[in-house]
């Protein structure tokens with residue numbers, strides 16, 4: 001029996017290494033986290049027409065996500081109701097009907113069972129087709145075009161689940177004219193646990209200058225970055241964690257620096273956009289536009305804004321994941337700019353990207369070493385900047401005073417623990433007041449986010 005309280009200590013400062021490679025913990029995560037959280041499915045722009053679909057995973061459950069005749073999006077388990085064969089084998093496409101390859105049952109794009117070979121002769125009127133449609137994912141919602149699904153019908157709405165995180169997301173998902181993904185996603189397998197990249201993207205700016213030192217040098221990064229020699233002058237950024245484990249690190253003046261040669265016209269594009277965002281959201285939020293941001297939406301959906309990668313870490317057992325990578329761009333950008341950003345993103349974070357390769361080594365070593373019996377009894381720490389977490393007026397969530405901290409790690413594992421312990425969403429909701437009390441107990445400290453000239 002897994003002792004969850006021992007896995008993650010209550011104040012979120014340490015975790016037992018066993019969390020990175022343990023079948024029992026993994027099974028519990030599938031039940032309590034992946035079957036109850038909102039999980040990224042696709043972007044609406046990837047399935048614009050009636051019958052357009054993508055095949056994806058929710059935890060270890062395979063689903064088909066389909067654009068409906070009324071414009072809505074539905075998702076179904078990709079398992080035939082007859083004997084359970086995979087109904088749709090293609091990654092994406094357009095369909096009028098999904099036909100199971102085993103015995104030929106046919107399902108409409110709404111998931112209903114439409115056709116059964118030799119139905120009259122063999123079932124003789126005893127098969128109720130109306131109760132044998134593909135099993136439906138009960139909750140599917142879109143947040144500014146980003147489509148998420150949830151298996152637990154008692155979960156909060158997607159908007160509530162994102163909660164305080166929406167304040168940050170809206171800057172580029174909405175006010176800047178919206179965002180879209182360039183697909184289809186590239187796919188690769190990593191021998192790592194799903195939490196390792198999720199925690200890295202939610203809160204690890206610390207590794208950048210060190211892990212990526214050689215690659216950054218080749219890319220012409222600023223000297224302070226290389227080998228973590230020093231913090232940047234002035235802009236050390238912030239780190240934020242919000243209710244439900246989401247979080248981000250922001251480097252205010254990082255901008256699209258790593259996009260190298262494509263940066264000058266992106267900077268001009270952003271300058272032109274900044275005014276309208278300010279009119280809509282005010283100056284504080286506008287400061288988050290055009291920054292470099294790394295982020296994870298709990299549990300396994302991460303992105304970098306500024307290097308424009310959008311990731312899904314699909315669990316494949318305790319020691320393996322499938323990585324799906326899209327390029328994320330502003331919808332209204334010129335097509336040529338989008339395509340240059342996609343090329344640059346793929347060089348850095350595609351399956352064979354320079355920075356992807358650096359990160360993959362660490363992610364695999366953490367996971368595989370945690371198989372060792374003695375190693376897995378030990379603990380890893382996320383205590384950096386622990387005493388400095390605070391509230392900043394106007395900024396939702398807990399704010400750490402530097403992008404290089406572990407505030408967002410602690411928030412991620414705080415909620416991870418809460419989900420593993422809770423028997424239902426009602427119990428998780430009961431924790432909202434604890435979160436509010438914890439926020440109130442933090443020092444209130446204003447933050448200057450003046451733009452540097």
Ligand code: FES
Pocket residue numbers: 080081082083084085100101102103104105
């Ligand atoms: S398993 Fe699909 S038709 Fe038999």
Ligand SMILES: [Fe+2]
Pocket residue numbers: 207208211212355359
């Ligand atoms: Fe990295």
